[in-house]
Amino acid sequence: MPQIAQLAATYSSQIFWLLIFFGFTFFVVGRGMVPKVMETVAQRDKQIADDLFAAERARKQADEEEASWRARENANRAEAQALIADARGKAAIATADRLAAAQAVIDGKLADAENRIAEACRSAAAEIEDVAADAARDIVSRVAGLSLDDAAVRSAVKENLVHG
Numbered sequence: 143m144p145q146i147a148q149l150a151a152t153y154s155s156q157i158f159w160l161l162i163f164f165g166f167t168f169f170v171v172g173r174g175m176v177p178k179v180m181e182t183v184a185q186r187d188k189q190i191a192d193d194l195f196a197a198e199r200a201r202k203q204a205d206e207e208e209a210s211w212r213a214r215e216n217a218n219r220a221e222a223q224a225l226i227a228d229a230r231g232k233a234a235i236a237t238a239d240r241l242a243a244a245q246a247v248i249d250g251k252l253a254d255a256e257n258r259i260a261e262a263c264r265s266a267a268a269e270i271e272d273v274a275a276d277a278a279r280d281i282v283s284r285v286a287g288l289s290l291d292d293a294a295v296r297s298a299v300k301e302n303l304v305h306g
Contacts, residue, residue, distance in 0.1 A: 267303075274299045 275296045282288055
């Protein structure tokens with residue numbers, strides 16, 4: 143077979159060029175490029191680790207600032223609630239004072255009105271007595287033809303009005 147004989151003749155030349163190519167590739171890629179790539183990867187890993195560390199530190203600082211902010215806000219909220227409660231208390235006292243003053247005015251007006259009503263009732267009762275006494279005297283004088291004493295007629299009318 144002639145192909146095998148030709149293969150044996152070129153075999154050594156192929157091995158030589160194979161070693162040259164792989165040697166060149168080893169030194170150019172393996173010794174020249176791979177260390178640079180590995181150095182870049184290491185730098186990137188270090189940068190990523192540094193960034194993660196900085197992010198963690200920033201997160202902790204943000205958490206601390208948020209906790210501080212929440213504490214301030216809670217204190218401000220409590221202070222506002224205290225101010226509101228104080229204002230409500232003052233408003234309630236002022237309202238109670240105004241209501242008491244208004245109630246005093248109303249009570250005074252009510253007492254005046256009750257006094258006027260009582261006076262009007264007494265006046266009306268006295269007028270009714272006068273009218274009843276005059277009517278009784280006129281009736282007795284017309285029916286019985288008697289003339290009665292004014293004091294006696296008034297006494298009888300008053301007794302009838304009181305006891306019915």
